[in-house]
Structures are given as structure tokens and as C-alpha cells.
Amino acid sequence: MKNQDNSKGLLIIELQELQQKYNSLEGLFNKVVTESELVANKLIIANKELTYQNKEKEKRAAELIIANKELVFQNEEKEKRAAELIIANKELEAFSYSVSHDLRAPLRHINGYVDLLLGRFSDSLPDKAKYYLNNVADSSRQMGTLIDNLLQFSRTGRQEMRLAYLDMNIIVLEVLETINLDNHERNIQWQIDKLPHVYCDHALMRLVWTNLLSNAVKFTSTREKAIIEINVLDEKEEFVFAIHDNGVGFDMQYAQKLFGVFQRMHPSDEFEGTGIGLANVHNIILRHGGRTWAQAELDKGASFYFSIPKNKED
Amino acid sequence: MVELRTILLAEDNRKDVELTLEAMAENNLANLIIVVKDGVEALEYLRCQGKFKLRKAGNPALVLLDIKMPRMDGIEVLRNIRSDNAFKRIPVVVLTSSREENDLINTYDLGVNAYVVKPVDFKQFIEAVKQIGSFWAVLNELPPEKSF
Numbered sequence: 001m002k003n004q005d006n007s008k009g010l011l012i013i014e015l016q017e018l019q020q021k022y023n024s025l026e027g028l029f030n031k032v033v034t035e036s037e038l039v040a041n042k043l044i045i046a047n048k049e050l051t052y053q054n055k056e057k058e059k060r061a062a063e064l065i066i067a068n069k070e071l072v073f074q075n076e077e078k079e080k081r082a083a084e085l086i087i088a089n090k091e092l093e094a095f096s097y098s099v100s101h102d103l104r105a106p107l108r109h110i111n112g113y114v115d116l117l118l119g120r121f122s123d124s125l126p127d128k129a130k131y132y133l134n135n136v137a138d139s140s141r142q143m144g145t146l147i148d149n150l151l152q153f154s155r156t157g158r159q160e161m162r163l164a165y166l167d168m169n170i171i172v173l174e175v176l177e178t179i180n181l182d183n184h185e186r187n188i189q190w191q192i193d194k195l196p197h198v199y200c201d202h203a204l205m206r207l208v209w210t211n212l213l214s215n216a217v218k219f220t221s222t223r224e225k226a227i228i229e230i231n232v233l234d235e236k237e238e239f240v241f242a243i244h245d246n247g248v249g250f251d252m253q254y255a256q257k258l259f260g261v262f263q264r265m266h267p268s269d270e271f272e273g274t275g276i277g278l279a280n281v282h283n284i285i286l287r288h289g290g291r292t293w294a295q296a297e298l299d300k301g302a303s304f305y306f307s308i309p310k311n312k313e314d
Numbered sequence: 315m316v317e318l319r320t321i322l323l324a325e326d327n328r329k330d331v332e333l334t335l336e337a338m339a340e341n342n343l344a345n346l347i348i349v350v351k352d353g354v355e356a357l358e359y360l361r362c363q364g365k366f367k368l369r370k371a372g373n374p375a376l377v378l379l380d381i382k383m384p385r386m387d388g389i390e391v392l393r394n395i396r397s398d399n400a401f402k403r404i405p406v407v408v409l410t411s412s413r414e415e416n417d418l419i420n421t422y423d424l425g426v427n428a429y430v431v432k433p434v435d436f437k438q439f440i441e442a443v444k445q446i447g448s449f450w451a452v453l454n455e456l457p458p459e460k461s462f
Binding site (some may be wrong): 097101102104105107108109111112113114115116141144147148151255 | 327329330333336410411414415432433434435436437439
């Protein structure tokens with residue numbers, strides 16, 4: 001009996017243990033179920049997220065394709081524009097050349113006949129008639145100069161550039177020799193910095209210096225002693241050249257017109273010129289990848305600046 | 315006495331012709347100047363054709379050639395002259411308003427003897443014509459005719 005009781009008790013304990021195990025198993029099971037439900041839910045969410053991301057990616061890819069096409073189109077447009085610009089430029093140059101060329105013929109005729117008239121019939125012409133004819137001759141000569149300058153302007157625009165590494169000191173000296181020859185009666189004090197070597201076209205750069213230096217000489221002609229300085233600034237990516245003079249200067253109000261074709265700051269009776277020199281300078285410097293600007297005050301001298309990029313291979 | 319030699323002037327502009335003749339006269343270049351109005355007439359003169367059918371045969375001492383001309387321009391005339399055995403040695407001087415680089419290249423490539431841009435100033439024009447006339451029609455030794 002005792003044994004029976006014993007074994008009964010044991011059984012109960014075992015049963016209880018089993019019950020407990022079952023309970024904890026059930027708990028575990030429930031936990032697993034909830035966990036796996038959670039995981040499943042998370043998976044569903046993750047899946048949704050992935051699908052969404054994939055869709056986004058596809059959308060982005062599609063957008064990228066469109067953007068790419070747009071870029072290709074824009075590039076093609078740019079190339080088309082550039083080609084059109086080149087053609088338009090060439091046409092403009094050809095036009096300006098042919099205009100100036102065809103203008104020369106009638107001018108030559110006016111000159112010729114006025115000359116013949118004055119030469120052959122001078123005796124029978126009243127003084128007033130001679131005066132008129134001389135004015136005609138004078139104006140046609142002036143127009144001849146304008147046309148020649150226009151021709152030169154058109155030529156510097158289309159002339160092919162032969163770039164080389166050149167000593168700016170030598171170019172300036174060459175130009176100064178000619179200028180000094182023409183102005184030996186003037187009192188001019190030149191102050192010239194040591195200049196660098198620059199990657200440029202020799203003939204065109206000479207023209208730049210010729211224009212700028214003869215301008216400085218011209219607009220200081222009313223000064224007893226002209227002082228003309230040439231400086232250079234060694235910047236990171238470019239050289240900036242400056243020409244300062246103590247001449248008549250100009251009103252900065254009109255500075256933006258300065259480098260335009262046929263723009264003048266002074267009446268031609270006071271200072272000769274056709275207003276093409278600085279336009280030439282501007283054009284040439286632009287072709288070298290540089291900039292031009294000026295600073296002045298009326299009656300207090302002028303400073304002209306141009307920059308030339310340093311050769312990137314240096 | 316300087317031998318009188320013919321100069322063939324090909325020029326379409328009446329005033330340019332007149333002024334050139336005036337300049338020649340001013341310089342006492344009493345040469346016989348034949349004026350033709352375009353390239354076609356210039357070749358007719360050389361070949362004794364058309365209105366020049368009855369002229370005395372022989373090449374001019376100089377052809378003074380304008381470039382811009384109607385019907386046939388100066389460059390075409392020069393090409394014809396240089397490719398014809400009977401005319402290829404005739405001195406040809408271009409006298410034009412144009413300093414166009416292409417014209418310079420083309421005419422020199424075709425063997426032009428000189429290229430002169432007509433000066434706008436009449437005194438300079440007279441001087442230019444004088445130099446051309448006295449050099450090519452007087453000083454210059456002509457090529458022997460008919461010995462190709």
C-alpha cells in the first residue's frame with residue numbers, strides 16, 4: 001500500500017512536472033508563434049519595403065534614362081549652337097570684309113576725280129570751290145582710313161593663331177622702337193617692369209601692344225612730360241598686364257563702350273583715331289582666353305588692363 | 315625711243331578704266347592700251363576672236379587683270395592663260411581692290427607675276443600705275459614668242 005501510495009505520489013509529481021513542462025512548452029510554443037508571427041509580419045513589411053525600394057529604383061533608373069537623354073539632347077543642341085555660331089561668325093567676317101572691300105572702289109573713284117579736278121582745273125576754280133573740293137578729299141581720305149581699319153579688324157578676327165611661348169619684353173621693345181621713332185620730339189618717360197614669357201600669337205600680341213602703347217602716347221600728347229608705366233601681376237592662373245598713363249583719361253561712365261567698334265571718347269579734332277584700336281585689342285585678348293578692362297578719371301590719366309592665361313602645361 | 319608695247323587692261327568698271335588711263339597718261343606711258351570689260355573679252359583678244367578677229371596677231375607685253383569681273387573673273391582668265399601654250403609666258407599683273415588671302419593664294423598658285431592692290435589715294439594710285447607700266451612695259455624683257 002505504501003508502495004502504491006509512493007508510486008501514486010511519484011506519479012502525481014511526475015504528472016505535475018509534465019504539466020509544468022507542458023505549460024512552459026506551451027508558453028514557449030506561444031512565444032514561438034508570436035515571434036514567428038512577428039517575424040512574418042516583419043518579413044511582410046520588409047518585403048513591402050523591398051518592393052517599394054525596387055519600384056523606386058526602377059523609377060530612378062527610368063528618370064536617369066530620361067535625364068541622360070535630356071543631357072545628350074542638350075549636348076547635341078550645344079554642339080549645334082556652336083556650329084551655328086561658327087558659321088554666323090564666318091558669315092559676319094566675310095560680310096564685313098566684302099563691305100569694306102567694295103567700299104574702297106567708289107572711294108577710290110571720288111579721290112581720283114577730285115584729284116584730277118583740282119590738278120587740271122585749279123586755275124579756273126574759285127577759292128571756295130577749291131575749299132569744298134579739299135574737304136571732299138579730306139573726308140574721303142578719312143573714310144579710307146576707316147575702311148582700312150575695318151579690314152584690319154575683320155582680318156584679326158579670322159586670322160589663324162600661331163601660338164608660341166614668347167618673351168613679352170621683346171614684343172614690347174619692338175613696338176616701342178616704332179612708337180619712339182614716330183614721337184622723337186615728345187618727352188616720354190617709360191617705366192617698364194620685367195615682363196614674363198607668355199603663350200600667344202606674335203603678330204596679334206604686337207598689335208595689342210601697338211594699340212595700347214600708341215593710345216597712351218596719343219592721350220598724353222597734351223602733357224609736357226608723359227609718364228607711361230607697364231606693370232605685370234603674376235596671378236595664380238594668369239598674367240595681368242597693366243598700362244598706366246598720365247594723360248587726359250576719360251569718364252568712367254562710358255567705360256563699357258570703350259572696347260566696342262568705332263567707339264570714341266574724344267572728338268577726332270582733338271585726338272585722331274577711328275575707334276577701332278581697342279576693339280581689336282579686346283578681340284585679340286578674347287581669342288587668347290583673356291579679359292580686357294580699364295580704369296580712368298577725366299584728366300587724371302588712364303589704366304588699361306589685359307589678362308593672358310598661363311599655359312596649363314607649365 | 316622706247317619700243318611701244320601693248321598692255322591689255324581687263325577691267326569692268328568704267329571709272330576705274332578712266333582713272334587707270336589717266337594715270338598712264340600722267341606718266342607718259344604712251345603704250346597702246348587695249349581695254350576689255352571682262353574675262354571673256356580678254357580671252358577673245360588674246361585668241362583674236364570675236365570683235366578682235368581682225369587684229370594684228372601677237373601677245374601683249376602685259377595683261378593687267380582685275381579679279382572681280384562679270385561673266386569670267388580674273389582668276390579664270392589667269393588659269394586659261396597659264397594653261398595655253400601660246401599665252402602661258404605672258405606677264406600677268408593682278409590690279410584689284412581685294413587683298414583677300416584666297417585671291418592672293420589662288421593667283422600666285424596659278425603663276426601670277428605680280429599682285430597689286432589699287433591704292434585708295436589717287437596720287438598713290440598714279441604712282442602704282444607708273445611703276446607697273448614702266449617696269450613691265452619698258453624695263454622687263456619679254457619672253458620670246460612662239461617657242462614653246
